[in-house]
Amino acid sequence: MSLLKVENLYTNYGRITALKGINLELQEGEIISLIGANGAGKSTLLASITGTVPVAKGKIIFDKKDITHHRPNDIVKLGISLSMEGRGVFPRLTVEENLLLGAYTRKNKSEITTTISEMYEMFPRLAQRRKQLAGTMSGGEQQMLAIARALMSKPRLLLLDEPSLGLAPNLVKIIFDMIKDINRKGISILLIEQNANMAMRISNRSYVLENGQVKLHGHSKELMNNKEVRKAYLGEIIDPAVSKKVIQSLASSNL
Amino acid sequence: MEKIRTGINRLTEGFSYLETNVYKYRIILYAGGLSLSMLLPVFGFSQYMTRIFIMIGIYTMLALGLNILTGYTGLVSLGHGGFFAIGAYTTAILMLRFQMNFLIAVMIAMVFTGICGLLLGLPTLRLTGTYLSIVTLGFGEIVRMVIMNFDTVTNGTLGIRNIPRPSFFGFELTLANHGLFYLMLVLLILVTYVCIGIQNSNMGRTLRAIKADELAAVMMGIRSSRYKVGAFVVSAVLTGLAGGYYASLVSYIDHNSFTFDVSIMILSIVILGGMGTIRGMFLGAAILVAFPEVARPLMEWRFVVYGLVLILMMRFKPQGLLGWRSRLPYKIPVLKRSQTYREEKEANRRGR
Numbered sequence: 001m002s003l004l005k006v007e008n009l010y011t012n013y014g015r016i017t018a019l020k021g022i023n024l025e026l027q028e029g030e031i032i033s034l035i036g037a038n039g040a041g042k043s044t045l046l047a048s049i050t051g052t053v054p055v056a057k058g059k060i061i062f063d064k065k066d067i068t069h070h071r072p073n074d075i076v077k078l079g080i081s082l083s084m085e086g087r088g089v090f091p092r093l094t095v096e097e098n099l100l101l102g103a104y105t106r107k108n109k110s111e112i113t114t115t116i117s118e119m120y121e122m123f124p125r126l127a128q129r130r131k132q133l134a135g136t137m138s139g140g141e142q143q144m145l146a147i148a149r150a151l152m153s154k155p156r157l158l159l160l161d162e163p164s165l166g167l168a169p170n171l172v173k174i175i176f177d178m179i180k181d182i183n184r185k186g187i188s189i190l191l192i193e194q195n196a197n198m199a200m201r202i203s204n205r206s207y208v209l210e211n212g213q214v215k216l217h218g219h220s221k222e223l224m225n226n227k228e229v230r231k232a233y234l235g236e237i238i239d240p241a242v243s244k245k246v247i248q249s250l251a252s253s254n255l
Numbered sequence: 256m257e258k259i260r261t262g263i264n265r266l267t268e269g270f271s272y273l274e275t276n277v278y279k280y281r282i283i284l285y286a287g288g289l290s291l292s293m294l295l296p297v298f299g300f301s302q303y304m305t306r307i308f309i310m311i312g313i314y315t316m317l318a319l320g321l322n323i324l325t326g327y328t329g330l331v332s333l334g335h336g337g338f339f340a341i342g343a344y345t346t347a348i349l350m351l352r353f354q355m356n357f358l359i360a361v362m363i364a365m366v367f368t369g370i371c372g373l374l375l376g377l378p379t380l381r382l383t384g385t386y387l388s389i390v391t392l393g394f395g396e397i398v399r400m401v402i403m404n405f406d407t408v409t410n411g412t413l414g415i416r417n418i419p420r421p422s423f424f425g426f427e428l429t430l431a432n433h434g435l436f437y438l439m440l441v442l443l444i445l446v447t448y449v450c451i452g453i454q455n456s457n458m459g460r461t462l463r464a465i466k467a468d469e470l471a472a473v474m475m476g477i478r479s480s481r482y483k484v485g486a487f488v489v490s491a492v493l494t495g496l497a498g499g500y501y502a503s504l505v506s507y508i509d510h511n512s513f514t515f516d517v518s519i520m521i522l523s524i525v526i527l528g529g530m531g532t533i534r535g536m537f538l539g540a541a542i543l544v545a546f547p548e549v550a551r552p553l554m555e556w557r558f559v560v561y562g563l564v565l566i567l568m569m570r571f572k573p574q575g576l577l578g579w580r581s582r583l584p585y586k587i588p589v590l591k592r593s594q595t596y597r598e599e600k601e602a603n604r605r606g607r
Contacts, residue, residue, distance in 0.1 A: 050474065052470065052473065052474075071478070072473045072474065072476070073473070073476040073477060073478050076474070076475065076476030077476060081474075082474045084470070084471055084474060088468055088470070088471035088474070089471075090463070090464050090467040090468060090471065090472075091467060092463065092467055093460065093463060093464065093467065097460055100460065101460060101461070101464050101472070101475050101477075102475055104461070104475045104476050104477055105475075105476035149475070153475070153476060
């Protein structure tokens with residue numbers, strides 16, 4: 001049973017078409033990674049799913065329901081939650097207030113408090129800083145807060161937009177381990193990443209986007225062995241002659 | 256140069272020291288301030304002084320009203336003079352033509368101002384920043400034009416005279432028997448209470464979230480448009496209350512009582528006091544209303560002082576006098592390089 005299904009999706013920004021017929025399917029309990037260069041349409045796809053950008057053509061089906069033209073707040077209520085690129089925490093609010101806002105769509109107060117304590121268990125760093133203003137925390141802590149806040153609405157599908165953006169390499173590893181933990185608790189994840197290597201390593205399947213279209217998709221393990229993907233996204237040097245030239249020019253440029 | 260720098264650092268430290276202490280003893284300070292203002296009439300001030308205190312109270316109410324819109328939600332309005340005028344005129348007309356009691360008239364005026372707030376809030380939903388400011392500025396002027404030309408209701412440019420003072424059970428409140436002062440105090444406490452309630456509620460948190468990052472707030476499932484219009488309405492209602500009281504206080508209003516200056520004054524109080532704080536509104540109103548009175552001897556130098564205060568504010572407290580506390584005072588780094596540079600120079604000279 002597929003949880004999320006995107007059928008032939010077109011999205012425009014004015015006269016520019018950002019998505020040109022995207023087809024995507026996500027099974028319940030899966031981690032899917034979306035990789036692609038800047039401007040390939042990854043963030044636009046997430047914005048279309050969450051309803052912040054109007055869809056021109058096509059269908060988005062979540063849990064057998066057509067959500068193509070729903071309002072963002074209704075989509076959150078149905079169980080899709082987004083952790084935004086660049087973290088998007090509320091800097092002048094405390095950690096706890098940020099989490100409470102994440103649970104905005106839920107009304108039962110005692111359930112919300114139990115979810116908050118669950119989050120503190122999962123992210124002990126946040127528990128230490130619950131009364132601190134979110135803007136004064138480090139980048140990694142803010143990213144954890146952003147993910148925790150997205151989980152506060154008890155989503156069935158978590159959309160993560162560049163969770164590793166601007167983080168130190170050891171923190172990136174911690175964040176990715178956390179994403180795997182979240183998935184083990186039964187939450188499906190759609191992950192956008194520039195760090196294609198890491199993303200493909202933890203995901204079940206991957207979609208490669210190029211110019212608003214799905215260029216390749218399949219099991220991550222198979223895609224990681226795909227020559228094209230290795231060359232374009234995993235930074236592998238395919239042609240030794242070219243690489244030698246590059247290295248020489250770098251060496252001569254004295255960098 | 257270094258002396259100046261350490262001097263500035265010491266000043267900043269002093270400021271934050273003062274801040275923490277004010278914060279520590281805030282309950283004592285608030286209680287003291289309240290009881291002192293309750294006892295003010297006992298000191299036997301002249302009517303002139305009482306009037307100034309009342310004006311401070313009115314402007315505090317106005318600033319608290321605008322603060323909900325500007326301080327929490329981040330929508331800058333330059334047209335609150337318009338809501339002020341609507342509240343004042345509605346109260347005056349209801350009291351004069353329909354012989355209504357002050358309280359009932361003010362309540363109806365608040366509802367009417369709230370509806371006007373809704374009517375202004377709905378079409379401006381998509382506007383932010385400067386665009387919204389311009390539209391609200393236009394709104395303030397439109398209200399003034401309507402007042403000037405709608406002769407049958409507002410008596411046009413002649414204004415409305417002989418607005419009765421509020422009276423309760425046959426007892427008329429005036430400046431002389433301090434009734435008006437205490438009525439202001441009661442209304443002010445009421446408005447402050449409402450604002451504290453909003454600040455600590457879900458609504459306050461949501462409004463602050465919208466101010467910080469509207470897209471992120473929407474992603475939490477918040478319908479930001481509803482909250483923005485809600486903030487407009489609440490803000491207008493509180494402003495309307497202040498307007499109703501003002502009409503009854505001065506007993507004569509015309510279109511010139513509600514010029515653009517009033518809107519600017521309210522906004523200045525919010526910014527000077529510290530956006531998004533309640534205590535800041537009191538201090539801001541006290542300073543900006545009292546300053547022209549205190550500075551009468553300065554006369555034409557007044558605006559020079561304004562400018563100086565503005566520059567000092569930008570340097571030391573860009574967030575407003577009582578704005579959010581900066582936990583760590585920023586220290587201008589005293590450059591160590593200059594010392595080593597001098598030593599090097601010295602060494603060079605010796606080497607030569």
